[in-house]
Amino acid sequence: MSNKIYLSSPHMGGTEQKYVQEAFETNWIAPLGPNVTGFESDLESYLSEGKNVAALSSGTAAIHLALILLGVSHGDEVICQTFTFSASANPIVYQGATPVFVDSEPETWNMCPNHLEATIKDRIKKGKKPKAIIAVHLYGMPCKIEAITRVAQKYEIPVVEDSAEALGSTYNGQKCGTFGTIGILSFNGNKIITTSGGGALVAHTPKLKEKAVFLATQARDEAPHYQHSNIGYNYRLSNVCAGIGRGQMEVLDKHVALRRDMHQFYKELFANREGVTVFEEPSATYFSNHWLSCIVIDPAITGFNPQDIVSALAKDNIESRPLWKPMHLQPVFKEAPYYGGTIAENLFKTGLCLPSGSNLSMSEKNRINKALEYFS
Numbered sequence: 001m002s003n004k005i006y007l008s009s010p011h012m013g014g015t016e017q018k019y020v021q022e023a024f025e026t027n028w029i030a031p032l033g034p035n036v037t038g039f040e041s042d043l044e045s046y047l048s049e050g051k052n053v054a055a056l057s058s059g060t061a062a063i064h065l066a067l068i069l070l071g072v073s074h075g076d077e078v079i080c081q082t083f084t085f086s087a088s089a090n091p092i093v094y095q096g097a098t099p100v101f102v103d104s105e106p107e108t109w110n111m112c113p114n115h116l117e118a119t120i121k122d123r124i125k126k127g128k129k130p131k132a133i134i135a136v137h138l139y140g141m142p143c144k145i146e147a148i149t150r151v152a153q154k155y156e157i158p159v160v161e162d163s164a165e166a167l168g169s170t171y172n173g174q175k176c177g178t179f180g181t182i183g184i185l186s187f188n189g190n191k192i193i194t195t196s197g198g199g200a201l202v203a204h205t206p207k208l209k210e211k212a213v214f215l216a217t218q219a220r221d222e223a224p225h226y227q228h229s230n231i232g233y234n235y236r237l238s239n240v241c242a243g244i245g246r247g248q249m250e251v252l253d254k255h256v257a258l259r260r261d262m263h264q265f266y267k268e269l270f271a272n273r274e275g276v277t278v279f280e281e282p283s284a285t286y287f288s289n290h291w292l293s294c295i296v297i298d299p300a301i302t303g304f305n306p307q308d309i310v311s312a313l314a315k316d317n318i319e320s321r322p323l324w325k326p327m328h329l330q331p332v333f334k335e336a337p338y339y340g341g342t343i344a345e346n347l348f349k350t351g352l353c354l355p356s357g358s359n360l361s362m363s364e365k366n367r368i369n370k371a372l373e374y375f376s
Contacts, residue, residue, distance in 0.1 A: 005318040005367065008190040008292060011255060011359040016247030023240045031057075031217070033239030035246055042249040043185070043200060049178040051202050052209035055237040055245070056216055059164040059186030059199035064091035065212050065235060066160045066182040066201060067132060072097050076131040077337075079119055079157075081111040081143075082326040083344035084136045088162050089327050092134075100130060101328040103340020107282040109347060110143030111135050112340060117151045119339040124155075133159045137166035137176050138324070139279065139353070140192070140259070140291035145171050145179045160184060164199070167192050168256040168289040177202050192255055192291050192358075193248035195241040256289045258358035263290035265365060266354060269376045275301030276375070279351075293356045294323060296347065302375075306352040309375055316371045323351035 019035055028034060036055050043053040056062050072078055074096030080089045082101035092099045102119050105112035116133070123130055135148050145161065152159045161180025163169070169176040177183035183202030187195040203209040214220075219232025237245075263280065270276045279294040281287065299305045306322060313320045325348050328338035355368060369376075 001317050002367065003317070005355050005360070005364050006357060007319045007321060007353060007355055009357050009359065010189050010194045010196075011251075011357060013247055013251030013254075015250055016244045019243030019246045020240055023243050028239040031236035031238045033242070035239045035242035036237060039195075039237070039242040039245040039249070040200075042246060046249065046252070047175045047178050047202065049174065051178055051183070051204065052206050054201045054203065054209050054212040054216065055242055056199045056201060056212075056235045057237055058197060058235075059162075059184055059188065060087040060091060061216070061233070061235040062184045062186075062199045062201040063088065063134070063160060063162065064094055065215055065233070066184060067091055067095050067097070068215060069182065069208060069211060070132050070158050070160070072131045077123060077128050078132045078134060079116065079123075079130045080134040080327065081136045081138075081162075082328045082338065082340070083109060083324055083347065084138060084162070084327065085164075085324055086327065086330065086332075087164070088134055088136055089333065097131065098336060099327065099333060100337045100339070101326070101333070103338075104343045104347070105144065106343055108138075108141050108143055108286065109279070109343075110138050110141065111148060112343070113144055113147035113151055115340040116148060117154075120151070120155050120157065122339070123337075129155070130157055133157055134162055135159055135180065136162040136164075137169060139294055140166050140169050140289040141279070141281070142166065142169050142171040142176050142286045142288065145176075149179060158182070161202075163202075164188075165191070165291045166289060168252060170287040172285050182208070187245060187248075192259065192289055193245070193252050195237065195245040195248070198237045198241050198245065255358040259290045259293075259356060260288075262356050262358075262360065263288075263293045266293045266295065269369060269372060270295065273302070273376050275299075291356065292353045294351055294353050296351045298350065304375060306350065309352055309372070312374065313368075313371050316367055318355060318368060318371055320355065321353050323347050323353060
């Protein structure tokens with residue numbers, strides 16, 4: 001059998017090993033050191049807008065710390081996009097709070113601003129004003145972040161901007177991850193760049209970053225002995241992994257361009273197939289890194305469904321997967337409140353993620369093209 005083509009595999013640029021080797025040579029193996037500082041500085045320069053970045057062990061850790069910094073605690077409610085990965089919602093439960101899920105709009109597949117406002121009004125009416133809003137840029141596609149933040153500001157609710165999949169994406173020329181009260185990034189092994197596992201919290205002030213780092217390093221007070229006045233966490237990124245990140249930052253723009261090339265590959269492949277729609281930006285205001293290229297299928301028109309494509313690709317050892325199953329349909333969140341219609345549910349039923357790696361060779365693209373020949 002041919003080598004497996006993964007949905008989104010790590011793609012090294014070549015200089016990562018230099019930074020890692022420096023960490024070993026200087027014995028900076030702990031979760032602090034010059035690579036951590038340098039990686040944070042690289043991210044801050046890339047994001048611009050005067051942001052302050054704390055490098056952490058995962059994007060999930062970043063969301064958890066964001067909720068802590070925003071004062072979310074037991075009994076609170078946090079609004080979250082339903083069409084997302086569970087890591088967006090799980091930290092709400094870590095804090096003993098209740099997630100309130102909101103449906104998507106059809107253009108970007110992200111949180112619908114209209115449903116968001118209706119949700120806030122109803123929760124306030126029920127005596128439960130939400131403590132925070134988690135908005136996601138799904139698959140690298142910027143959400144309607146300006147409309148979402150307008151609603152949030154109207155009701156004075158902070159926004160956690162989950163940009164785990166959207167490093168390199170922009171809305172109206174501004175980098176995703178810089179709009180919210182706190183931004184979130186992820187460098188998991190399948191992301192646009194990787195530190196093997198890792199994430200970051202994007203803060204507007206140095207003080208907020210310092211508080212995040214304090215909590216991420218077990219919240220140790222200034223004292224000659226180990227003293228703790230707050231509950232802390234082991235959430236800091238290691239200097240070794242940060243070294244990988246420094247090398248990856250050097251090829252970030254190249255990786256974005258290659259992912260966008262893969263998106264164009266699928267646009268051309270399905271250009272003449274009625275009933276198959278390739279997910280793309282609704283206007284020039286949106287610039288997606290196209291972390292994953294996605295399609296939606298209308299079986300009534302095509303005569304085939306997403307599972308037919310999954311099976312055909314799998315025969316040649318090519319990975320694909322359905323779109324995210326909405327959180328309000330997950331067994332673990334079955335009791336959580338939900339607001340909206342069936343946009344997210346229908347996307348889950350009809351959509352598919354296709355191989356999108358920035359390191360796919362021409363021969364691998366040809367294999368994908370051949371496997372999809374019947375469907376295109």
